[in-house]
Structures are given as C-alpha cells and as structure tokens.
Amino acid sequence: MISLTERAAKKVVKSIESRGHGVGIRIGVKTTGCSGLAYVLEYMDTVPVTRDYFKYESNGATVWVAGRDLVYVDGLEVDYVRQGLNEGFEFRNPKERDRCGCGQSFRI
Numbered sequence: 181m182i183s184l185t186e187r188a189a190k191k192v193v194k195s196i197e198s199r200g201h202g203v204g205i206r207i208g209v210k211t212t213g214c215s216g217l218a219y220v221l222e223y224m225d226t227v228p229v230t231r232d233y234f235k236y237e238s239n240g241a242t243v244w245v246a247g248r249d250l251v252y253v254d255g256l257e258v259d260y261v262r263q264g265l266n267e268g269f270e271f272r273n274p275k276e277r278d279r280c281g282c283g284q285s286f287r288i
Contacts (some may be wrong), residue, residue, distance in 0.1 A: 182258070184239055192279045204235075
C-alpha cells in the first residue's frame, strides 16, 4: 500500500490539472547514490498497458507502482513539505534502514 498525505495528494491533483493531462503519478526506485537506491516520482500521462503495475488511490490522487519496485516502496507514505524557500515531496518508508548524508539515497 502506498499513501499520500492530503497535502501531497492536493499537489499531485493540482499539478495534473495545470499540465492539462495525466492519470496520476508513478512512484518507484532507481539505483544511484551512496546508499544504493533513490526514489523516483514522475507524472503518468496514460494508464500503463502492462499488467506489471499496481494502482493505488490516496486522498483523491492516483499512484502507480511497477511490480519490480513494490518490494522497496510497499508501506511508503509521501508528503509535500515546505521548509523556508524549499518545497518538495518527502518520502517516509518504514523499510528504510538508513539514508546517505545528503539524504538523496537510501538502503533497505
């Protein structure tokens, strides 16, 4: 299960409306950084045609996750945070063991 806080869901919905198209976001991971994995969040313009995607609804937003990434992100909560002049999505994953010093990559 993947969940978005109300703030994150509102940001996703508003961004899709501003873009004028889209069916939700895809959340996954890629290999990179000091700790090995980094989160990927991108807007989906069309519904995936393969059966390898899982669909979640959270606070009015749609989230897609590829089956290969589910082992890393199952249980993930995504928030949208503003701190001073900075803003962005924040990932809270109960499976994370640690993050690198810069906070860009993590390890399961």
